[in-house]
Amino acid sequence: MNNQTRHTQFGREELGRLHTIASLGQPLSAPDLNSGAARARLAEVEVLITSWGCPALDHHVLQAAPNLRAVLHAAGSVRGHVSDAVFDRGLLVTTAADSNAEPVAQYTLGSILWAFKKVPFLAMDARRSREDWSYVHSRGELSGRDRTVVLVGFSRIGRRVVDLLRTLDLARVLVVDPVADPAEITAAGAQPTTLSQALPQADVLSLHAPALPNTHHMIGAAELAALPPGAVLINTARGSLVDTAALETACRAGLHAILDVTDPEPLPDSSPLYNLHNVVLTPHIAGSLGSETRTMAGAALTELERYAAGLPPLAPVTRQSLTTQA
Structure with a gap:
């Protein structure tokens, strides 16, 4: 070291x-x-x-x-x-x-709770609109209950996020992981499913898969298009899971995203993601520091x-x- x-x-x-x-x-x-x-x-x-x-x-x-x-x-x-x-x-x-999974899961939980209320995005709107609150409901549903969270990856971190969400009893949790035992997912209090079935239901899509050849760009244009209006993408895993070009296009069209990891990392100065008020970027801080x-x-x-x-x-x-x- x-x-x-x-x-x-x-x-x-x-x-x-x-x-x-x-x-x-x-x-x-x-x-x-x-x-x-x-x-x-x-x-x-x-x-x-x-x-x-x-x-x-x-x-x-x-x-x-x-x-x-x-x-x-x-x-x-x-x-x-x-x-x-x-x-x-x-x-x-x-x-x-x-041990590293704990702070990542905590960061993810905080991001999910903020995503339900669109907190970081509305905070940016508030700076622009000031006393004009007409924007408040422009970003879709703001309820913190009866939401659907889709977790991609029943990993060390994914399991902890399931536990945290079930403890709060705020959301229905769907888990996409072709390697995990469906019985273990069910026992944890979540519902196993496939990516194609889960995406149209996702109020929040949170990524927890490893960076492997078969997970490279697993979230591309088709997957992002399948998300419902107002959905929030959270990535604390690896930037390579998401096709950056497709992500930029989707975010320009209104997709909300909270990104602690990107591909490349950091993004180049020319990336449009820096300037979008529906995108939150943090510098790979979810893990242990x-x-x-x-x-x-x-x-x-x-x-x-x-x-x-x-x-x-x-x-x-x-x-x-x-x-x-x-």
Whole structure:
């Protein structure tokens, strides 16, 4: 991990806990893995705790780490640094994605509740119209009850959003996920369905699918056109799930959108989405930031404790699981 991430995630409490579990060497910053000094250190390492900014653990790096047995990631997706060579070696890989799911689900819930009332969009209208309130009902239904929320992806985050919505009992929740067990979706209090069936019913469409070849541009012109008037698209997953050109066209025509992720990211200065009053853009802030990231460090330390005690991991990542997960 890079130095900034290390200092943010591993404070006095986390470092104290780490020292009680294992012998801790001097942390390696990202640019150092191919240096002679880093390779000398890697030769001694049994467990790597990684996070944002970790370079790829490819065949050459692994050759320098013959004693390496586990890679414990104190962040979400491991795609950026865990290569096939890691799985070829049979190394244990874990993720702290469960911890990262909490703030994303909370951001999503807040966005859904605001979407019901069109809060961010009406706030922009208020700045333009001032004392003239004739615009209030121009954006469609403003009720916070008896609405339909469609979640694409019954992922770690999607499941938490279902739980939060059911606790508030504000909306009917439809879930689109061809991989998830329909019985699990039903047991969670939501209704499994298909994308084509769900879209025309969506007051809010919230995306929680991973970025995979088969999810690239899964929301395109046809899908956006199927949404009813007044619907709100929320994307806290990956920008590549949505065809940006189609999204720009749909938003120009009136689609409301709350976008924490885009494709590309950030959008170029020329993007029309910056200037539309029915679009809210945030700079990829839904996930863990600041002190929130320490819960992810804590999750990695829990995995280390379990590894040291000979217990199975709580959140393992396998080559197979990466085919359906972020």
